[in-house]
Ligand SMILES: NC(=O)c1ccc[n+]([C@@H]2O[C@H](COP(=O)([O-])OP(=O)(O)OC[C@H]3O[C@@H](n4cnc5c(N)ncnc54)[C@H](O)[C@@H]3O)[C@@H](O)[C@H]2O)c1
């Protein structure tokens with residue numbers, strides 16, 4: 646039992662944090678050794694099981710990242726960009742595998758995470774579900790097969806608490822479509838159309854974001870040509886799919902050489 650990899654979950658009170666805690670607690674392949682929240686949070690010092698409205702788990706919520714990471718083999722982190730950049734440095738210091746699900750990371754954030762990955766194993770993906778990672782591969786294939794008569798649009802929908810757009814998943818799908826077409830997404834990306842935008846440019850990849858209610862996450866990649874349309878779609882109905890993928894990544898990362906990996910590596914896709 647004690648030989649099982651010890652996992653720390655950051656953002657313990659969050660939508661994903663709570664799902665991850667349940668997933669690790671129910672797993673027979675890992676053990677929950679710590680849960681982290683931001684300093685000043687109401688849950689600090691209390692038992693996480695009770696905070697989540699259930700039986701005690703014997704793990705108190707902490708705000709001391711370095712102390713927790715020092716006793717963990719992996720840190721699963723679905724929080725916010727500033728926190729994730731800080732945790733990347735601390736996880737590298739502790740030589741713990743850092744699984745990053747946080748989205749909305751800037752170029753500068755990504756550079757800092759990449760620097761941390763020189764000393765530690767980092768697995769980062771804007772979506773940790775098997776279905777979406779398969780959809781990414783399908784998107785690359787379809788984009789490579791269809792010519793520019795097919796306009797590519799990525800349409801995503803999420804709950805009304807989501808703070809970043811386009812979603813991390815939408816960006817993964819856009820990157821895959823651009824790669825399939827042999828172009829750089831930066832050169833063809835159309836975001837946030839509003840007003841007199843002019844006609845759509847041939848070869849561009851458009852993004853649209855819907856926010857409402859409790860939508861867990863829905864993504865369409867639309868290939869629209871004169872006379873026909875192809876639509877690739879993923880619908881998430883349960884956050885457990887992301888948590889299961891993240892735990893798989895934490896276990897897969899044990900003993901791997903330092904570097905930055907993604908879910909394609911973990912899933913062997
Ligand atoms: N990659 C994926 O598969 C995937 C799936 C779902 C969500 N996400 C991403 O995960 C992130 C979190 O999503 P959510 O819906 O759980 O958000 P949320 O707002 O419910 O939870 C975020 C939690 O992080 C905590 N936090 C922020 N700063 C912190 C710090 N410095 N120290 C400790 N805790 C801190 C907050 O207090 C909060 O509890 C978002 O970026 C989201 O896009 C990714």
Ligand SMILES: O=C(O)C1=N[C@H](C(=O)O)CCC1
Pocket residue numbers: 748771772803804807811812813814815861862
């Ligand atoms: O709820 C969220 O926030 C989600 N974020 C990820 C993204 O940005 O793609 C994955 C889906 C859920």
